Structures are given as C-alpha cells and as structure tokens.
Amino acid sequence: MTKDRINELKEFEEIIGVKFQKLFILDLALTHSSFANEHPSILNHNERLEFLGDSVLSMIVSEYLYKKYKDKQEGKLSRIRASVVCESSLSEMARKIMINKYISIGKGEELTGGRNKDSLLADALEAVIAAIYIDSGYEAAKNFVLNFLKDKIDAVSKDEIFNDYKSKLQEYLQKRQDCLIKYNLLSESGLPHDKTFEIEVQIDGKSSGKGKGKSKKEAEQRAAKQALKNLGVDLDE
Template sequence: MKYRYIILKQLEYKLNLKFNNIELLDIALTHSSFANQKKHVQFNERLEFLGDSVLQLCISELLFKKYKDKSEGELTKLRSLIVCETSLYNISLKWNLGEYINMSKGEELTGGRERVSILADCVEAIIAAIYLDEGYEAAKKFIVYNFNNIIEKAEKNEIVFDYKTKLQETLQENGDAYIQYNLSKFEGPPHRRKFYIQVIANKDVIGYGCGFSKKEAEQNAAKKALEILED
C-alpha cells in the first residue's frame, strides 16, 4: 500500500492536483480486471459514467460562452470533436497514464496499458474523482486547462477525431451515400474481446478496422476508408 501511495502522489504531481481523498484517484485508476481478482476492491466504471457527464457539461458550457455566434448544430459538432475517445486518449499520453493503472496481469499482457479505450476511460474517471473530491469548479478548471488546445484546434478544423462523421461528409460531397458499419467477426474472451468492422458505402466495402470496442473498431474502419479515398 505504501508503494501504491507513492505512485499516486507522483501522478497527482503530474496532474497538478492535490486530492483531499486520494483513494478516489486510486479507484479512478483501477480497471475491472484487477478488481475481479481482489475482494472488496472498487473499480472505475461508475466514475467513468459520472466523469463523462461532467466533461460533457463543462465543454458545453465553455463552447456556449466562447462562441456566441455559433448555432446549436455547430456547437454540437465542435463538442463531438472535443469529447471523444481519441481526445481523451491523447490527453492520457501526456501523463503516461498507462503506467499508473491497476489491472490484471492478463490484461497487461494483452496490451491493456496502451489500449485506447482503457486510457480514455481513466481520464473520464479522474475527472469524476476531482468533481467528487473538490466540486464542479475544480473539475472545470482541470478540464479547461487540459482541453484548451484541443478546443482551439477543433474550432480551426485542424483535427479529425470523429472519423465516422468526416467520412460521411467526404462521401456526401459527391452525392448521397448510404453508409453501414458491419461487424464481420469478434474474438477473445468477454473481458478483452476484439471486434472487426467493415464500413460499406452503397454496398461496396471501402474500409475495415478493429478495436477492443465496437466504437473503436468503427472509428478505425472509417479512418482506413478515408486513407484509401485520399490515395
């Protein structure tokens, strides 16, 4: 426990935070695979649920106040670029967050410390931990500081995080396109299942992708389709 406390304090320093209840940070960094092997250990899925809501509210408020001339549709599109798995994952990389996560040896051996979905979920859980520990204003300050660069790039259309939306817009520039994402197969046990997705436009397969969630696999398929279309 002493070693774990030292690890948590190191991350706390990286995050420029000081928790009143550092156990909240520990829970935010605990994957379900770890809790399944230990009795009476809390894991981060409930915090992830709360953190997603806090993040959505904060970014919505920030965009609403910053961009007074933008319509509801424009604000929604901006928010979808900012509040997505890829942006959360990229933020996690700044902190080397994978090094701090409690997970099972099996999860670690299958690449869990680098898995996009796990790292993104931990960022949301950390946001919830801050919210519970110090309240909304502290969580908002943390979000604004860490997401500010992403917000500015999204406003300038310099980043593409939502590849599915980008693919739809690209195909519809040349007319209507009926796009489908079909699950071709999946493999692995339930707690670390890998999904394989084909993206189909007007009955033609134009891309494929895989990931450890259907959402991740669909985004990867759309990204691959965009790369093929550009070539």
C-alpha cells in the same frame, strides 16, 4: 493502500496539478475492473466514476463552447463537442498525463495490451475527472480539463480537425473515377505518451498530400485536407 501505491498516486498528483484531499478516491479512479476481479479484497473499481465523469466532462466542454463561441449554432457546437470528447481525443490526453503508467489493471488485461488500449485509457480519464469533481468540486474539475483540452477545443472549433476531410476526398474522387486511396505512416516521433505521427495519402500510388497530428486519425485528416487542396477543391463549399 500500500506505501508504494501512495507514492505512485502522489507522483500522479504532480503530473496533473491536482492535490486530493481523499487520496483513496484517486486510487479508485485508477482501478480497472480487471484488477478488482483478480483481487477479492478490492470491492470497487472505476466504472461508476467513469459514468459520472462522462457527464462532468460534457458539461465542462459545453459550457466553454457556449460562452466562448457565441456565433456558432447548436448543431455546430454539438459536433465540436463530440469530436473533443471522443475516445481517440480522450485517450490522447490520458497518455499525456501518463494514466497508462499509474492505472491498476489485471494480469490478463496487461497481457493483451490493456495498458495501451484507447477505450481503457479514455474511460480512466473520465473516472479521474469524476474523482476531482467529487473531491474538490466543479471548478477544480473544469480547471483540470481545460488545462489539457482547451487548445484541442479551439483547434476543432476552427475546423482544423473535426471536418471529415477523408470522407470529402473519398466522395470527390468517386464522382470522377474509381481511384485507390491509401494512407501510409511516414514517421512516428516523440515520447510514448506524446507522439507525433506523419501520414501520407496516396491516390493510385501517387503521393497526394501529407499531414501531421498527435494521433494517426488526426494526421490522416490533415493529409486528406492537403490532398483536397492540391486537387483544387473548395473546402468551404
């Protein structure tokens, strides 16, 4: 590793609050296959770590849900976990810790906007989780994940996000008449890695609900939820 790369990785350590014993493992977690393909001297990339990190992340979230939400059954716990570890959720966390700034990607991938692709960022985050697990153990990986995801898990567990209100709104309107539903972006604010979106849902051209979220999908769900409330729909049914 070059001196500049070592300094970059040390900056990243400060952001995530984890000190690596073996810095090369973190470097590997932040090396995309496109970068390795363009540099013959680099033999490895982060896909194997991504594979491991997926399982470690699932274990951490499952354990947290199992211990904290003793009243929820297996099916509900599975749906909550799926919502938390989905690509949009992980890419959101990846942007918060600025993985897009520190990941090494190939020039071709860079030109096609790879540094901002949800899939690439989510995969890199899983690789970082695996790197922490390998370097410092399960508890360190768990502390890292929960430090950034615990609030999200709890919000989803309270049905604030994981309920599919968009589908409920669509189904409700289809039973009554053919309506045109449209979601419009009203505003976008905040830093590139920590944006807040405001979405408005229109039914036949009329504003029916608004919602804010850390992703467009989250804001759309909250806008749909507000529309359902405005229509007098019982959301507990």
